Amino acid sequence: ILTTPSEQPSANECASPGPPPPTPPPPPATRVSPPLPEDFAPPLARDENAPPVVETGKAARRRGGLSSEAQGQLDAAKAAFDELRKAGLKTAAKKAGRTTGEGRVWCALTDDAKAGAMVAISCETDFVANTPDFDGFLKDLAAHVLEHKPADVASCLGQTWKGDGTVEDALKALIGRLGENILISDVCTFDAPGGAVQAYVHHDNKKGAIVSVDTGGEANADVLRDLCMHIVVFNPGALNRDAIDATLVEREKAIIKEDLAGKPAEIQEKIMVGRLEKFFAEQVITEQPWIKDDKSTVQKALEGAMGAGTVLTGFSRVEVGGDSGGEGDE
Secondary structure: OOOOHHHOOOHHHHOOOOOOOOOOOOOOOOOOOOOOOOOOOOOOOOOOOOOOHHHHHHHHHHOOOOOOOHHHHHHHHHHHHHHHHHHHHHHHHHHOOOOOOEEEEEEEEOOOOOEEEEEEEEEOOHHHHOOHHHHHHHHHHHHHHHHHOOOOHHHHHOOEOOOOOEHHHHHHHHHHHHOOOOEEEEEEEEEOOOEEEEEEEOOOOOEEEEEEEEOOOOOOHHHHHHHHHHHHHHOOOEOOHHHOOHHHHHHHHHHHHHHOOOOOHHHHHHHHHHHHHHHHHHHEHHHOEEOOEEEEEHHHHHHHHHOOOOEEEEEEEEEOOOOOEEEOOO
């Protein structure tokens, strides 16, 4: 059957009926904020050393709020900050007894490698040790120790920090911001005007070592770094035999004598000498088997790399959550 064009079905009539078009969502409701008070002023810029916002609010309320006048706002903010400093001191005191088994070690060297420093800071959790605040203070402290060369942690805490307050003040502020007990557990510095200083921090960032040498030739940074790794691994007890505690030597002799009881005197003497040599080789760093070649000693390795007359003048092994040890000029 033929149809005329006017009788052709339309496209809409041919298509099967589909679902109705979706209903458009209602327009979002307009949020109406309450009018700002006439004396409103934007807050002061937040300082990078500022304590938590909650504590800031508490301190502001203790001071009776901010004034509507600009100078009044400034005075109130300063007063609130003083309140926070007092609160920070209390926070540090409350947290002082907590265990600090985590933390980080860091080092700093001069460009000519004639001086170096190593520091360790302990905290309660690895989470805090990984924060930018903690890391920034750690590296700033290493630079401070390199420049000011404190003899120990106690003297370091009393030194001026960046021209404002002391190192101890900065540490307490860090405790207030991070909410954990934090301690400077070790600081050490070495100078080697006639040689070089080198340092190494282990991959876990929790232990490291620093050394100083007087060289018979040009300093070899790679070998000195290997020496630092050697110290981290083997934890030597002394720089030389004279540095070993005499009571420790006598104790070792007593143990050997008891073990040799009943043997002829001449045999006892020979065995005593041999076992004491082994004892010294375990304790004295320069007599220990070299980490890269156990058929050589540390002293031979140093002289082979930097010339005869190379002398290890000092070393320190630093570890978070453990005893640090070492010998040297500083």
